[in-house]
Amino acid sequence: MVQHMGKYSIFSLIRNALAYHEGWERAWRSREPQGEYDVIIIGGGGHGLATAFYLAKEHGITNVAVIEKGWLGGGNTGRNTTIIRSNYLWDESASLYEKSLQLYESLSQELNFNIMLSQRGVLNLAHNLHDLRELERRVNANLMNGIDSEILDTKSVKNFVPIINTDPNSRYPILGASLQRRGGTARHDAVAWGFARGADERGVDIIQQCEVTAIKQSRGKVTGVETTKGLIKAKKVGVVVAGHSSELARMAGFRLPLNSYPLQALVTEPVKPVLDTVVMSNAVHVYVSQSDKGELVIGAGIDGAHGYSQRGSLHVIEGQLGALCELFPITSRLRMMRQWGGIVDTCPDASPIIGKTPVDGLFINCGWGTGGFKATPGSGWVFAHTLATGEPHALNAAFTLDRFTSGFLIDEHGAAAVAH
Amino acid sequence: MANTYLRQTPLAHLHLDARAANEAADATTGVHIGERLLLGMINLRGQRSNPDFGPAVKKVVGAALPDVNKTSGKPEGVHVLGLGPDEWLIITPTGEEADIHANLEKVVGEFHTAVTLTGESMTVIRLAGAHARDTLAKGCPVDMHPRVFGPGQCAQTILARADMTMHQTADDAYDIIVRRSFAEYVWTWLEDAAREYGVRVITGLR
Amino acid sequence: MLLIPCPYCGEREESEFHQGGEAHIERPKDPNKMTDEEWADYLFFRDNRKGVYLERWVHRHGCRRWFNVARDTATNQIVAVYKMGSKPPKSITSRVTMK
Amino acid sequence: MSQSHRLSTGGSIDRETLVEFTFNGRPYKGHPGDTVASALLANGVKIVGRSFKYHRPRGIFAAGAEEPNALLQLEAGARTLPNQQATRVELYDGLSADSVNCWPGPDFDAMSFIGLFHRLTPAGFYYKTFMWPASFWKYYEHFIRHAAGLGKAPTEKDPDYYDKMNAHADVVVVGGGPSGLAATLAAARVGARVILADDQPTLGGWLLNERREIDGKPANEWIATVEAELNQMENVTVLRRTTAFGYYDHNFVGMIEQRRANVSHGGCTSRQRLWRVRAKQVVLATGAIEQPMIFADNDRPGVMLAGAVRTYVNRYGVQPGKRVCVFTNNDDAYRTALDLFDAGISVPAIIDVRSDPSGELATEAIQRDIEILDNHAITAVQGSKGVAAIEVMALNKTGDGVTGTARTISCDVICSSGGWNPAIHLHSHSGGKTVFDEERGIFLPSNTLQNETCVGAAAGIFDLARCLVDGLKAGKVAAGGAGFKKSSRSKPPSAPEEDESPARLLWVVPTTQPLGRRGKHFLDQAHDVTAADIHLAAREGYESVEHTKRYTTLGMAPDQGKTGNISGMAVLGQALGCETLGEVGTTTFRPPFTPVTLGALAGRDIGVLMDPTRMTPMHHWHDQAGCNWEDVGQWKRPWYYPKPNENMQDAVNRECLAVRNAVGILDATTLGKIDIQGPDAAEFLNRVYTNSWQNLKNGRCRYGLMLGEDGMVMDDGVTTRLSENHFFMTTTTGNSASVLEWLEEWSQTEWPEMRVYFTSVTEQYANITIAGPQARALLSEFTEDIDLDPVSFPFMSVREGTVAGVSARIFRVSFTGELTYEINVPASYGMSVWTAMMTAGDKYGITPYGTETMHVLRAEKGYIIVGQETDGTTTPQDLGMDWIVSKKKDFLGRRSFDREDNRRQDRKQLVGLLPDDHTKVIPEGSQITSSQQERPPLGSRIPMIGHVTSSYYSANMGRSFALALVKGGRKKIGEGVYVPLADGVVRAEITSPVFVDPEGAKIDG
Ligand SMILES: Cc1cc2nc3c(=O)[nH]c(=O)nc-3n(C[C@H](O)[C@H](O)[C@H](O)COP(=O)(O)OP(=O)(O)OC[C@H]3O[C@@H](n4cnc5c(N)ncnc54)[C@H](O)[C@@H]3O)c2cc1C
Ligand SMILES: NC(=O)c1ccc[n+]([C@@H]2O[C@H](COP(=O)([O-])OP(=O)(O)OC[C@H]3O[C@@H](n4cnc5c(N)ncnc54)[C@H](O)[C@@H]3O)[C@@H](O)[C@H]2O)c1
């Protein structure tokens, strides 16, 4: 018998090193689909995997399949700029994102997988009086919601980020910033892998390279999904496919208030540490952090036109780097090493949809747009509750699909205006 | 009383006359740049589909209504730029716009049109010289190669981060029509872009 | 970076344009007669199609005219351009079921 | 001692001239034409840096863009550049470079102890550790962060600049090797506009590195002829030192031109230029990249690509070593052996994994008495800081093990060649597909999505004669595709036939031990990824090639795995038991091909050119008056005009009092102005505004609110009926462009039948606004033809006439509650009319005021500012503006009012706030509560009932006041609320939002 080496620790690492690392078990198993499950989750991104994990862990539902058309984590989870924060304006979002941040804070231990949460702080810059006013409003709202948030004046911004350009005569001078110190980054791939491992360990089937091609229903009720690996049955199905949500909805016969756009990001070649926090600017449209490997990870806004091509237009990048070089003049001589794009599904009010659909038993979790990585654990946690009980948790009760009919929108354009 | 109030062009504060006087001419200068002062402009909207419309306009303006991206008339005199399928820009020498505007309003009144004075909103920067095209190409995505673009053509497009209407007036000369609030930005941008070719300010452009 | 054939100005670079969302969404004649659901559908719910997609563009920094484009959102290939008010060419409608 | 490894003849360097440079502080010499790499090799420098993770000594491995190891910190100070490939930096006099990622230097590196722990740090180890205790992670992370990264970012501002050039071509040819040159010629000869880009300083591509003949003459003569012909053609642009880095949609190719060979010299030209090229047709002649053999300890300094060694010998006249072995699976590497031999360098053996290599090249080697060890492999490399010797053993039948006894061959360089793979990067960027050629073990370009073809080595054609023929053909076809169908009679140049025998695919070279136990088989030298790492990833379930990449970081370094990815994928395939490499696939190729300077992508859009600064005609007056500016969109607006010794509050108080008691003057030019003409203009306004417009009389003005279809306030402004079919609309400064677009959109797309036109006249007029009791007296000095009597020229009306002799339009509207004239004069007169008003106004106490005073005064009157009192979630009803919402007609946004959310009683409503403490100005954006509690501790909440939208000190009232949106606020007037701030809770009373002159008594002065 192979000694059980499932748990990760420095000791298992040493033990395995002696065995030339030949004894490691799979982080998760790749399964072939069985005929029927209690719950099917379509989409093996962070949100789908987190949903499966919490279904198993919190609700004891383990007869679950996560169906991923490509490789797990290969959607937006694998291509985001990894910024995490919870400083959203409205109560509903603040509670949801804060729940998520709290789950993040103990996630490495919970998953026994180091997701490298780095609470290095997230700074949102203000460049004009309007920005300052909005920032003040958001910081105050956060504080009333018990979320850490503070305002820095220009001088403190400079102290916090020495390489930033605070010249008052610059075209977009920095008048101040908000700072959430508990914000930061996490290793995006690790989040997906950690959840996959955790879910697998608890009995969830992770099925990759399996595309859902149709949603089966009978008399308004979902009965299963047709896939490239055949029919899989279930009475409950959760759709968590980010950019492709509208396509899945079409399969089920309804439409969503979503638009899918390319969102791009890029990394520079690795350099020694120059930036110890996350900086984002709405007005000039750029956000940046430096990864633990040394690259600057840089993002900006969505492309102007809808798209599913996972790549975008160069002029967006040009604008983004103009802003970057202006904010951080030393970066002008660093070089872009790789650029890529993801497909984000944006909602009219820049808030997600988590809940029921017109089809009984079919639930949806989508519309995270440019900023759902930070929500990964929280989103999975509430969606697991929704799937398990058939009703939303208090934390996602406001994020229904019918808010577009009733008008109860949760407008987070201010908080989410810059894509992150 | 009127003449005590001076008109100022958007670039007046740059004192281009003084600069032109101080800078020596140099045969190698690749780009000549100056402001065409206070030309008159009338924005004309109307339905081309009405066969009487074009001729009615031509009677007043003296130039035919060109197609989109084409011009008619001489750049020094009254000339017309085709901005869109139902939109034209009539450019006149300084001071001639008011009469043309009034006459146009009379004549085209019977059609569904709009005739609007816009000269005060704009300024015209003249860019000329062997490297005028290269300079523009640094900020303008339109193909201006002589094979596809030439004198008498115009385009509404962008120059770096400003909107511009560009009108090629000669083999190596362009009129760049920009909103007056952008004038300084565009001027600064052009001078910067032309720097490597050598720049000389020209004045007295009408 | 797309190259968009404006029906009036010819091919121009994407940065001169602005995309105005899905095409052929008509404003209801009498919104007050609609249910909340129908109104929401008009306001917010979109086709958002992967594949050939009918969309509106405006030549924002050019002639300022609106027009329609049929573009494959997966490959970005433009398959047709047609003026405002006209219907998509037949060859296209067969590739998109509207609604 | 100098240039110990320089051959006495050969190469295209300028031997006559010596240039001096330093590396890690030591002086060296080289020649123009050298790269830093060739010069270092010429000086016998072996170790140039340390590896990323294990800090192993590394040398120069390649000769071009594929170099994974030799990354340098070039220069110091403001022009320092990190991570520059020594193989791509052209040598110049005075150059100074240092190794990266090692201290004190590459020969002895303090961090190399990390290598000792290599057993503990396999791929992904960090995901498994550093989790306990949780709070320690930040210390671990600190250490990890500082260990990571390669070179150092500059610390000073960039002394150079970068620019961009838009270009258009019928045919773009990427790559100036034989294929690209032939394609360029063919396309150019039929008249197409061609842009040829090559990333090297000289054209010729791989020919520069070889001893080849074309048309019976040395290849460089052919190159010279072609260049001469191309130079003659006005339709050809040749861009040297220009890398096509990305191939985007619709045949858009991004290129980066290195405009100065010399990093440290400034000048009038940009350092680099971004070419934004739009092509009708693209020919990719990007050549091929040699793949190494993957054997144990294949990262030792001295292990080099066979083609690179040949390049150093032929092109730079350098001998990388004195005793050079060749290790290959193909014929091409024999050329290296031959060239070395012919240059007088000892070649102890060619180790060939194939059995019984035959063919011309092998024959030639045999003729030179070079020993060929067929069916053999290198099983070990001796020497830790450089190759000292190799151990060679025979391969077993299947190639997965070795047999017999090891033979040791001493040598100082190993030429490694695993065959060539087409450079398909750009093809892939464009959406093109690739296929795996099982036989040759290479990925070939297949279907293209755009108008593009690959030729020559980039298409897997390595035979020179065929490269030339195909290049010509591709150029002609491309020109044809771009519309140049003329036939041309280009006779293809000829080159000797080549006959090469097939390669043997042996992805990992076995040793006497299982993989990972004896030596490291490096795939990705830049990131220290080994074959054992790939096996580990596969074992742990990271099976997708994309998982493997991310788990091991294979191919994620600056070289993006140009020499490691394919072997890496093959190793993964083996680990997973795949039949073919095609099954494994490649990771996604993404731009850029080689790293691109951020500054070049930013171009000139930095500093003052970052974004236009829009200025009104009176801008320079304000400037000279010493105003402080507020940025509103791209506009600069005077914020307030401090006098010496005044702080902001003093200045604003003074300005406010002047307007209420005398007369103030404001530059309101930035307000959007739209001229609306047509018989349906009034009806159009009916549809876009909430109120009714049909009945507005000529010459009268009306305030309007514009909503989105969601029923939320989008913009507001006053619109005037100049005549029956002619309106003049004003918009907020920030929304002027978007409102015009909004109108155009509805008119063009939804209501094309309506006869109405819109023209922006925002900048046609300077808007000089005078406000205050003395405004009429002041204006009367400037106009004779307009009757200013309030009865004949009442509030909310317009008059046309002359002001100061200039034709003007005067609007009697008011944003302050005071008697106000908004005087619109032609923009060019703005400055002089303004100045005249200032002079004449002196006796009335005229005071220029800025946006801050404007904001205070309007807030005293309860007037909203869109974007401040509204945030995209505010309806007219919320603002208490039901009076402006017609019940009788439909308008944009009307239907949305009926939704449930809009009928809520607890919607936030606009109210006034008066703090108990008259001196306390509550910060705008503060949140409001109903109970007197401090801010809550982290983790607990206090419900908010609203927020402060505007808040000022009012000099008129002698106290502070605010506007706020409060849940159900209008019913709460008179109640107290609380605002918890950092320095305590402020109590305030809810009031009506109108504080000053609620009856409007002052409006007529
Ligand atoms: C460039 C970029 C930067 C970003 N930056 C940030 C940031 O800094 N901070 C932040 O919080 N958020 C950021 N985001 C957003 C964030 O990445 C996403 O909101 C989040 O990752 C969404 O996770 P997901 O699990 O819902 O989606 P995904 O990870 O996209 O997972 C959905 C999965 O569904 C699969 N799928 C789709 N269709 C089917 C089908 N028919 N059958 C089976 N499977 C299917 C897909 O293959 C995919 O793997 C960024 C996004 C991008 C693109
Ligand atoms: N027999 C073999 O095994 C073998 C293998 C490889 C090459 N070759 C020889 O190589 C030659 C192939 O000719 P070719 O013209 O197809 O290729 P080439 O390698 O001669 O030329 C390619 C050129 O493109 C440049 N380039 C590559 N990517 C670029 C980019 N993104 N932007 C700008 N420039 C870029 C390279 O620097 C090079 O100058 C022939 O002489 C052939 O015999 C032979």
Ligand SMILES: Cc1cc2nc3c(=O)[nH]c(=O)nc-3n(C[C@H](O)[C@H](O)[C@H](O)COP(=O)(O)O)c2cc1C
């Ligand atoms: C946070 C983050 C950091 C990344 N760092 C690197 C890197 O160091 N090197 C690299 O080559 N790619 C890096 N990438 C990009 C990936 O290689 C890849 O482009 C991205 O995950 C999208 O996948 P795709 O390009 O395969 O479509 C990074 C991506 C993310 C999201």
Ligand SMILES: [Zn+2]
């Ligand atoms: Zn157009």
